[in-house]
Amino acid sequence: MLGVVVAVFLLLRLVPGDPAAMILGERATPESIAELRHRLGLDLPLWQQFADFAVQLVTRFDTGDSLVTGQPARELILATAPVSLGIVGLSVLFAILIAVPLALAAALGKDGWADHLVRILPAVGLGMPLFWIGLLLIIVFAVQLRWFPVGGVGSGPGEPLRSLILPALAVALGLAPPLIRSLRSQLLEVLDADFVTTLRAARIPERRVLGRHVLRAAALPTLTLLSVNAAYLIGGTLVVEKVFGIGGLGTLLFQSIGSRDFPVVQGVALFCAVLVVLVTTLAGVLATLLDPRLRTGGGR
Known part of the structure; x- marks a missing residue:
């Protein structure tokens, strides 16, 4: 189960390029990309990102809110x-x-x-x-x-x-x-x-x-x-x-x-x-x- 959690966590981080730029598209401004990176926690150290991800799974049984609908x-x-x-x-x-x-x-x-x-x-x-x-x-x-x-x-x-x-x-x-x-x-x-x-x-x-x-x-x-x-x-x-x-x-x-x-x-x-x-x-x-x-x- 621990291996599953680590693998799912690395899904987003192993995507080639900047995930925030991929989500916002080619016309995104550097400011909007930086804002989304902060929202996703991609600007934090990797160990802190994993700690936040694990805490969210344990406390909320969730991987975050949808970027499209805003629902968990x-x-x-x-x-x-x-x-x-x-x-x-x-x-x-x-x-x-x-x-x-x-x-x-x-x-x-x-x-x-x-x-x-x-x-x-x-x-x-x-x-x-x-x-x-x-x-x-x-x-x-x-x-x-x-x-x-x-x-x-x-x-x-x-x-x-x-x-x-x-x-x-x-x-x-x-x-x-x-x-x-x-x-x-x-x-x-x-x-x-x-x-x-x-x-x-x-x-x-x-x-x-x-x-x-x-x-x-x-x-x-x-x-x-x-x-x-x-x-x-x-x-x-x-x-x-x-x-x-x-x-x-x-x-x-x-x-x-x-x-x-x-x-x-x-x-x-x-x-x-x-x-x-x-x-x-x-x-x-x-x-x-x-x-x-x-x-x-x-x-x-």
Whole structure:
């Protein structure tokens, strides 16, 4: 977390040139540039700037006021974060619903037509840009079939959730291929394990063997891979929001970059970085629930 705070603090200071001059534009006078530098605290020693930044984070949970609207960056982020978090949550759900059945079908039918098809699909999916997947979904399901809105977030009953399905599906389709490959590989390894042979010999129903034992044993490396891809998941959400015209953190970030609103850019970057840390930590907690040996170090 400390590394995240330092990195976000350095965002503004690592920008080539004078950030104050960039914000005000080419016609800015030296007086106005000096005034903005003082307002942003850029005329202070670096250690004092970092101290002020850290104190502001601890006391106000904020990176400063927007240079465009004058509102605290915290308020702007909290107003748009629920939409982005909704897409992230649905994306994880969709990725799991896509990866588990396909990986299971491939592992149970090893070297069969289903296995070959499932092994080809992730390779194709990895080569598709996320924004292109979003555009395809819009063309098929929004324009032609009219099942979902083209963009934006509706306000009617059930409309907010309905508006987030296509963006979340686009992110999930980009996230699922590595999960499918990892889970298939782990399932094949677990299916050949001795304890699975013993369970089958004891005539335990196959559905119970797969659901309670095989999937649970194979899920741990895939869960770790999902946590590693947390940055892709959150970054992909920001990009997809722009494609679908959704007013979430992605829209706020791109608008703030375009207007050189650095306090808001820093706030969004910090929020997303903290979210990545939280997702990774949650994955670690779930891993200990799936494999109790990790609590005592027995799984090392």
